[in-house]
Amino acid sequence: MFDKSHFLGLLKEHGTDVELRKIFSYFSSSLDLYARAVRVISSGRSDGSLYLRPRFSTSREEIAALGSAWLRGQEEICRRIGDVEIERTCRRVKVVFAAGSDLDAVLRDDIPHHWLFDGIGDSVRRSKISESDQVYALFEALYGLAADYHLSWYIGDSLFELDVNFDPYFEFWRMGGRCALTESEFLVSNQ
Known part of the structure; x- marks a missing residue:
């Protein structure tokens, strides 16, 4: 099997x-x-971890700028997949730098971040070419x-028919970016 x-x-x-x-x-x-x-x-390193972690890090301002680009990317993905509600949320929230522990706490809540991930994931998986x-x-x-x-x-x-762009996410990740979309903010942090 x-x-x-x-x-x-x-x-x-x-x-x-x-x-x-x-x-x-x-x-x-x-x-x-x-x-x-x-x-x-x-762009990654393992350093005793099972998984790659970003090799690079940058300033709060740069992470916020990269996070903003990824937020705009998610807004565009939502537009393409027809998720009007989350697209509006992406459009209206403010990018805010947060401590990693604060970001982790917010990610435990039922927030738009998780709904967005599910919507994108479902759409991307359905569009596989095979x-x-x-x-x-x-x-x-x-x-x-x-x-x-x-x-x-x-x-x-x-390998996807859906025309979406994950380049902004890669740039955000490679500099250590982490994020959480709430109803009012797009929280960003670095590793």
């Missing part, structure tokens, strides 16, 4: 240039997949790099 979870650590265990090229060679967009995976891998076991296994491997669905969607962009 096929179990996609067997592929969770694939890219961590087989991350050399040759191995990555071979893994992605089974997909028509192999060059794009390879280039995006290399960008993520080279329902094959290989595509499922690849997305499990992509998720396994950093335990981050947004990064897996950024890398696997060419």
Whole structure:
């Protein structure tokens, strides 16, 4: 029986240039997949963690600017998937820098951040160009790099029919950005 979870650590265990090229060679967009995976891998570090963590960090002002770009990106994604309510929320909230512990506390609440993630995730998954076991296994491997669905969607962009842009998320993540969308604020923090 096929179990996609067997592929969770694939890219961590087989991350050399040759191995990555071979893994992605089974997909028509192999060059794009390879280039995006290399960008993520080279922007991360493991340092005793099971998953990649951002290698870089930046100032509060830069994280706020990158967070603002990601918020605009999410607003655009909501427009494309037809989530008018969350699109309005994205449009009206203010970007606010928060301490990591405050962000963690807010993320435990039932906030628009979680609804947005679910809506984007459902839309992205429905738009996969293939329902094959290989595509499922690849997305499990992509998720396994950093335990981050947004990064897996950024890398696997060419495997979706839905025209959305996760580049702002990648730029935000690579500089250590974390976020939470509430009814009134888009909280950003860095690792």
